[in-house]
Amino acid sequence: xxxxxxxxxxxxxxxxxxxxxxxxxxxxxxxxxxxxxxxxxxxxxxxxxxxxxxxxxxxxxxxxxxxxxxxxxxxxxxxxxxxxxxxxxxxxxxxxxxxxxxxxxxxxxxxxxxxxxxxxxxxxxxxxxxxxxxxxxxxxxxxxxxxxxxxxxxxxxxxxxxxxxxxxxxxxxxxxxxxxxxxxxxxxxxxxxxxxxxxxxxxxxxxxxxxxxxxxxxxxxxxxxx
Numbered sequence: 001x002x003x004x005x006x007x008x009x010x011x012x013x014x015x016x017x018x019x020x021x022x023x024x025x026x027x028x029x030x031x032x033x034x035x036x037x038x039x040x041x042x043x044x045x046x047x048x049x050x051x052x053x054x055x056x057x058x059x060x061x062x063x064x065x066x067x068x069x070x071x072x073x074x075x076x077x078x079x080x081x082x083x084x085x086x087x088x089x090x091x092x093x094x095x096x097x098x099x100x101x102x103x104x105x106x107x108x109x110x111x112x113x114x115x116x117x118x119x120x121x122x123x124x125x126x127x128x129x130x131x132x133x134x135x136x137x138x139x140x141x142x143x144x145x146x147x148x149x150x151x152x153x154x155x156x157x158x159x160x161x162x163x164x165x166x167x168x169x170x171x172x173x174x175x176x177x178x179x180x181x182x183x184x185x186x187x188x189x190x191x192x193x194x195x196x197x198x199x200x201x202x203x204x205x206x207x208x209x210x211x212x213x214x215x216x217x218x219x220x221x222x223x224x225x226x
Contacts, residue, residue, distance in 0.1 A: 025042060025043055027042065027043055027045070027047075027119070028065045028066050028068070028069035028071060028118075029062070030061065030065040032061070032197055032206050033062060035211055036161065036186075036190075036195040037159075041146070042158075043146055044146060045140075045159060046136075046147045046149060046156070046158050047147065048151070048154055048159070048161070049148055049149065049151075049163075050151060050160055050161070050163075053166040054181065056078075056150075057085075057089075058163045058185060058197075058199065059121050059150065060085060060089040063075075063086075063091050063119055064091050066119040066146070067091045067095060068090055070095075071117075072097070073091060073096050073119050073121070074097040074121070075096070076106055077106050078150070097113065107124075107132060107136065111136060111139055113145075114145045114147075118145060119146045120145060120146075128153055128155060129155035130155065133154060133155045133156055134156070160187070160188040161186070162185065162186055163183050163184070165183065165184040168180070168182075180201050182199075182209060183196070183199045184197075192213050193211060195211050196208070
């Protein structure tokens with residue numbers, strides 16, 4: 001009888017100390033990204049990061065909030081994902097799992113990572129649709145792991161964000177070096193809101209510049225690229 005009680009106590013202790021149970025039901029975001037997305041992104045959602053401009057930086061900014069909160073992050077199929085850039089954005093390398101070239105097994109690798117991660121960035125080599133999209137999305141919800149997917153290739157994604165403009169600063173005429181980048185981002189659930197972000201700022205981190213409301217006649221998130 002004592003053995004049964006001890007086992008029950010041990011399970012309770014493990015549940016209390018499980019970092020995945022210590023967080024809420026919402027994706028952890030840095031303050032600048034909250035200005036873009038608000039507090040309503042659920043853990044386990046599929047979030048598509050679109051646009052040819054600065055989508056890697058935008059993805060790192062999203063992962064940085066999860067990492068800063070103590071979560072684990074994975075990156076699948078993004079061989080150009082840079083350690084130095086990630087660390088500069090605030091992603092902790094000791095809790096980052098990289099599978100840069102999974103090949104045709106990318107879906108199996110993603111499915112294997114989901115139960116142990118809080119967020120996974122994936123660049124599928126093909127459009128994810130139908131049964132595969134539903135199966136992976138269901139596993140993400142069950143694991144409470146948010147999937148960030150590069151490009152508009154995931155059918156039925158819960159949310160889409162897009163970097164629509166990018167401007168670098170720091171270079172003079174034949175001198176200097178790139179020091180900061182101003183990125184304009186939009187989100188599908190807030191189509192009239194534009195947010196200007198420093199990705200990165202001069203200190204290498206992330207900062208917000210300005211939030212603007214644009215006329216409703218101007219289509220924003222409909223500009224699908226990448």
